[in-house]
Amino acid sequence: MTRKLWSMLFCGVLVVLIANGLRLTFGVFLKPVSLDLNISREAFGLVIAGQALLYGVFQPLAGYAGDRFGAFKTITVGAALYGAGLWLASLADDAFDLHISLGLLVGLGLSASANVIVLGAIGKVVPNERRGVVFGTVIAAGSLGMFFMVPAAQELLNQFGWRETLVLMALLVAATPFLAAGLRVRSSDGNDAARQPFGDAAAEALRHRGYVLLTLGFFVCGFHVTFIGTHFPAYLGDVGVSPAAASYAFGVIGLCNIAGAYAFGALGDRLRKKSVLTSIYLLRAVLMTLMLFVPMTDVTAILFGGCMGLVWLSTVPLTSGIVAQVFGPQHFSFLFGVVFMSHQFGGFCGAWLGGRIYDTTGSYDMMWVISIALAIFSAALHWPINDQPLARRQVAAA
Numbered sequence: 001m002t003r004k005l006w007s008m009l010f011c012g013v014l015v016v017l018i019a020n021g022l023r024l025t026f027g028v029f030l031k032p033v034s035l036d037l038n039i040s041r042e043a044f045g046l047v048i049a050g051q052a053l054l055y056g057v058f059q060p061l062a063g064y065a066g067d068r069f070g071a072f073k074t075i076t077v078g079a080a081l082y083g084a085g086l087w088l089a090s091l092a093d094d095a096f097d098l099h100i101s102l103g104l105l106v107g108l109g110l111s112a113s114a115n116v117i118v119l120g121a122i123g124k125v126v127p128n129e130r131r132g133v134v135f136g137t138v139i140a141a142g143s144l145g146m147f148f149m150v151p152a153a154q155e156l157l158n159q160f161g162w163r164e165t166l167v168l169m170a171l172l173v174a175a176t177p178f179l180a181a182g183l184r185v186r187s188s189d190g191n192d193a194a195r196q197p198f199g200d201a202a203a204e205a206l207r208h209r210g211y212v213l214l215t216l217g218f219f220v221c222g223f224h225v226t227f228i229g230t231h232f233p234a235y236l237g238d239v240g241v242s243p244a245a246a247s248y249a250f251g252v253i254g255l256c257n258i259a260g261a262y263a264f265g266a267l268g269d270r271l272r273k274k275s276v277l278t279s280i281y282l283l284r285a286v287l288m289t290l291m292l293f294v295p296m297t298d299v300t301a302i303l304f305g306g307c308m309g310l311v312w313l314s315t316v317p318l319t320s321g322i323v324a325q326v327f328g329p330q331h332f333s334f335l336f337g338v339v340f341m342s343h344q345f346g347g348f349c350g351a352w353l354g355g356r357i358y359d360t361t362g363s364y365d366m367m368w369v370i371s372i373a374l375a376i377f378s379a380a381l382h383w384p385i386n387d388q389p390l391a392r393r394q395v396a397a398a
């Protein structure tokens with residue numbers, strides 16, 4: 001890889017480590033915030049669900065801005081919204097305040113400061129045959145952030161309280177624009193031979209059956225990771241796992257996804273990406289089935305976290321890699337932004353429905369059953385996808 005790519009990769013990894021790593025800590029805030037503000041788990045889950053939804057709805061617009069104005073300007077705006085949301089959340093008095101801060105502002109900020117924008121910038125300079133492993137490295141950064149930040153957030157909560165912890169998180173987000181300066185891309189850095197108008201690219205993608213199936217399948221990924229990210233710590237506490245073990249079980253998801261995202265991304269450079277994606281969703285179904293039958297202790301909780309971590313966000317380098325491989329890097333941020341919007345629709349359903357089912361039944365068992373069924377459904381969607389480059393790109397490359 002070139003020095004330019006190494007530099008961009010380093011900066012992109014740090015941006016994603018902070019932005020995505022902090023987002024994945026919100027589950028440890030569920031109990032202290034709901035108890036302090038006297039709101040239900042469903043109410044807190046709805047805040048995170050709204051955040052996930054806004055993160056997704058505005059992702060295509062943020063992706064377009066990243067393609068049009070560059071990653072640095074887009075991430076700077078996103079970081080300002082993200083940091084302001086975290087700070088205002090520290091001042092919240094009720095669920096409405098959380099919806100405005102942790103939901104609206106953080107959701108908007110994430111859409112312009114996390115994975116899609118970074119991948120879009122790096123995707124313009126990385127060759128297709130290395131895209132899986134490079135994208136996997138970027139996604140692994142978010143998991144590394146999760147591994148360090150979830151236990152750290154839990155410790156800060158124990159020492160200072162949830163309000164002070166959110167202020168410290170806001171200060172950390174303020175550092176990301178300085179890192180994003182390393183993601184500037186010259187117009188000559190793009191490696192797509194044929195320039196294509198934006199409208200033509202959007203219409204072409206919508207007519208592509210594989211793109212539609214990929215978008216539908218990514219809904220399930222969002223459903224899984226946001227449900228687990230929001231409710232897993234509370235679930236473990238409900239079944240008798242100690243708070244320390246629960247935080248480490250959640251954190252080890254991030255640690256193991258470092259290996260999972262990198263390994264599955266590299267595997268996608270050697271095998272058909274859609275076949276690897278199918279296998280990942282089937283593995284998720286097996287793991288969540290075991291959740292229903294294996295007694296949950298401190299040890300088994302951490303083991304489950306490790307196994308789930310291997311397939312946690314390993315779908316992202318493969319899904320994004322298919323978009324770039326089929327359509328090229330010119331409009332990648334927008335096209336993957338649309339796919340990622342579906343992911344966040346799934347995240348909304350996972351966060352909200354998990355709280356709804358718990359408040360109704362007093363258990364998360366039904367939610368695990370739904371998650372298993374969706375994993376099998378997503379595997380079936382990915383199998384027939386055509387992940388080969390479009391004919392116009394093959395002709396241009398020739």
